[in-house]
Structure formats: C-alpha cells, structure tokens
Amino acid sequence: MRISASLTRVIGLANVAVVTTAVIGLGLMPSDGAPHVRPDLTGNAGASLEGVTKPTQAPQDAGQPPGVVATPEFARQIHANELGLVPILMYHRIVPKRLASIDRTPDQLRKELEKLARQGYVPITAREFATGQIQVPAGKSPVVLTFDDGHPSHFGLDSAGNPKPDTAVSIIMDVSRRYPGFRPVATFWVNRAPFGLEDTASQKAAVSWLTGHGFEVANHTWAHPDLRALPKKKVREQITRLERLLVKLGVGPSKTLALPYGSMPRARKIAIKGNWDGTRYDFAGVFLAGAEPSLSPYAKKFDRLAIQRIQSNGKKGECRKWCSQYWLEWLNKHPGERYVSDGDPERISIPRRLRGNIDPKRRPQVNAY
Numbered sequence: 001m002r003i004s005a006s007l008t009r010v011i012g013l014a015n016v017a018v019v020t021t022a023v024i025g026l027g028l029m030p031s032d033g034a035p036h037v038r039p040d041l042t043g044n045a046g047a048s049l050e051g052v053t054k055p056t057q058a059p060q061d062a063g064q065p066p067g068v069v070a071t072p073e074f075a076r077q078i079h080a081n082e083l084g085l086v087p088i089l090m091y092h093r094i095v096p097k098r099l100a101s102i103d104r105t106p107d108q109l110r111k112e113l114e115k116l117a118r119q120g121y122v123p124i125t126a127r128e129f130a131t132g133q134i135q136v137p138a139g140k141s142p143v144v145l146t147f148d149d150g151h152p153s154h155f156g157l158d159s160a161g162n163p164k165p166d167t168a169v170s171i172i173m174d175v176s177r178r179y180p181g182f183r184p185v186a187t188f189w190v191n192r193a194p195f196g197l198e199d200t201a202s203q204k205a206a207v208s209w210l211t212g213h214g215f216e217v218a219n220h221t222w223a224h225p226d227l228r229a230l231p232k233k234k235v236r237e238q239i240t241r242l243e244r245l246l247v248k249l250g251v252g253p254s255k256t257l258a259l260p261y262g263s264m265p266r267a268r269k270i271a272i273k274g275n276w277d278g279t280r281y282d283f284a285g286v287f288l289a290g291a292e293p294s295l296s297p298y299a300k301k302f303d304r305l306a307i308q309r310i311q312s313n314g315k316k317g318e319c320r321k322w323c324s325q326y327w328l329e330w331l332n333k334h335p336g337e338r339y340v341s342d343g344d345p346e347r348i349s350i351p352r353r354l355r356g357n358i359d360p361k362r363r364p365q366v367n368a369y
C-alpha cells in the first residue's frame with residue numbers, strides 16, 4: 001500500500017462524515033440538466049457570501065455544470081472535501097470474451113458505470129483533472145474514466161455516424177441517458193492507429209466526433225514502447241510522433257500523457273515536457289498504470305509527473321486489493337477520504353484540519369470550515 005502517512009492518519013477521522021446531510025446541499029443545487037451555464041468568474045463573491053449558493057449565468061463551453069458560490073457553512077453542510085482522493089479508472093479492451101485479466105466485458109463496464117452514477121460520481125476528463133478544472137455539482141465526487149491503447153472496442157462510428165453499440169463510448173452515453181447527472185466524458189489515450197483505424201480520414205472523423213462530444217483524446221506514445229528501456233532521444237521521439245499525429249487530426253496538442261505499462265523514463269522530466277525534431281510537447285499531467293486513488297490536484301503532495309490510476313477489475317488474485325472494486329468499496333467505507341465537490345469552481349472547500357495539505361499556490365482559493 002502506497003497511501004501516504006498523512007493520509008493514513010486521517011482515515012480515523014473518516015467516520016465523522018454523515019452522508020445524510022449531503023441531501024441538504026443537493027436540494028439547493030441548480031439542476032444537473034442545465035449544462036450551458038458557467039460561473040461568472042468576475043462575479044461578486046463577496047456580496048453573495050450571505051447566500052448559501054448562487055447559480056451563475058454566463059455561457060459555458062465544456063458541458064460542465066453551472067457553478068455556485070460556496071460559503072464555509074454550505075461546504076460544511078455537504079461535507080465538501082476538495083483535498084479528498086479521486087479514483088481515476090483505467091480500462092483496456094471492452095470485449096464480450098475476456099482474454100486477459102485487464103479486459104472487461106461490455107456488461108462489466110456498464111455495471112461499474114451504473115454503480116459510480118448511483119454512488120454520486122460524475123466523470124471529468126484527465127485533462128480537467130490534471131489542470132484542476134474540476135466542476136462537478138456540490139456534494140458529488142469526480143471520477144476519471146480512462147481507456148488505454150485506442151482499441152476498436154472503445155469507439156467506432158456506424159454507417160449512420162453514431163457510436164457502434166457495445167463500444168465504451170456507446171455504453172457511457174447509455175448510462176448517462178439513464179442517470180442524467182452522469183456526464184458522458186472520458187479520456188482515450190491512443191497510439192499510432194487510434195481505435196484500430198489506419199487511414200487519416202477515418203481517424204479524423206473518429207477523434208473529432210469524440211472531442212466534439214466532450215471526450216478527450218490524448219497521448220499514449222507512437223508505438224507503445226517501455227519508455228524506461230529507451231534512451232532520452234527515443235523517448236522524446238515516441239511522444240512527439242504521436243503529438244504530431246493528433247495535431248494533424250485536429251485534436252492536438254495533448255495536455256495529458258499515459259505512460260505505456262506505467263513505465264517512467266529514467267529521466268522523469270522528459271515525460272512531461274520536451275521536444276524532438278523541432279516540435280515541443282508540454283503536458284499538464286503524466287499518468288501511471290496503478291494502483292490507488294489519486295491525491296487531489298490541489299494537494300501539496302500531488303505529483304503531476306506520476307498520477308495514480310486504478311485498474312478496473314473485481315477482487316480476485318492480484319486484484320484482491322488495488323483494483324476498482326476494492327477501491328470503490330474502500331472509498332464508500334471512508335467517505336471522509338473521498339473528494340467531495342463544493343460546486344464552486346473558484347473556491348477549494350476543505351475541512352479546517354486539512355489546511356496544511358494544500359498546494360501553496362492554491363491557498364488564496366481555500367474555503368476552510
């Protein structure tokens with residue numbers, strides 16, 4: 001277990017969280033179904049401190065929910081904790097017949113997403129997470145759905161231009177229709193032939209459909225090598241070649257990278273920023289392959305060069321611990337450890353006892369209670 005000592009210390013305090021009061025906050029929320037409103041970033045936060053929440057009303061771009069202005073009292077009522085842990089789930093192939101332990105069936109994916117929806121999770125992209133743009137409604141928790149290797153089972157368009165049935169995208173959209181608060185977004189980390197597509201026209205159609213619907217398509221290197229085994233220049237080449245492809249397809253440059261096999265280059269820094277043959281890359285976050293929930297991006301100890309993920313799986317064998325079923329149950333048993341949003345995109349609401357854990361750059365945004 002690689003959970004930090006400070007985290008372990010607060011586990012004991014988790015029991016104080018009382019889930020029922022979250023309902024008070026949720027009752028005050030603007031509806032999930034009004035996604036085209038964004039908080040007024042220049043707004044009169046001071047004036048609105050008296051109110052518990054205040055829906056704001058300017059146009060919004062990323063399909064994220066409207067913001068509210070959180071007061072300390074409101075944050076306390078809903079047990080907001082924006083220094084809590086965030087599950088970043090890692091999926092590989094979604095196939096009816098599992099050939100490897102990391103494969104999931106369409107049914108397993110659907111059930112896991114429905115469980116997340118019922119447990120108050122709202123998807124955000126890896127990019128939104130890494131850049132700290134976490135806008136989920138008050139009382140809800142962010143989850144990041146990530147799919148590696150650009151497999152055809154993740155996405156494809158049928159002849160009518162809709163996502164093919166039983167692909168990851170089609171399942172995510174289905175679940176979102178049944179659970180309207182479950183925002184249908186995910187991150188796809190692809191290699192040289194995204195979703196198994198070889199020709200530029202169909203690659204372009206696929207990735208632009210995805211990004212046009214709020215999904216993220218980002219960098220998983222050109223040929224999926226073990227970056228630790230490569231010299232620096234080859235590492236930069238592998239990353240840059242894929243960046244060039246994404247730019248050519250109209251969806252680059254990427255803001256996130258997932259390391260193939262979770263394997264870090266020996267010179268860690270070249271995973272996040274560098275250049276090759278005159279092309280630069282500069283990511284907001286580099287993602288590993290396992291095996292625990294991530295710290296909040298607002299935490300002092302958050303390492304954007306090595307962001308933790310959780311493999312989607314049951315609790316057998318190696319997954320007795322460290323895979324999604326284990327961790328989602330753990331987070332349910334430890335509600336005080338989970339990231340709970342205040343619904344306010346400008347403020348970072350946290351219990352007073354956690355003030356020392358905030359990234360110093362984020363201190364001006366803190367709303368402690």
Ligand SMILES: [Zn+2]
Nearest residue numbers: 148149260261
């Ligand atoms: Zn991979």
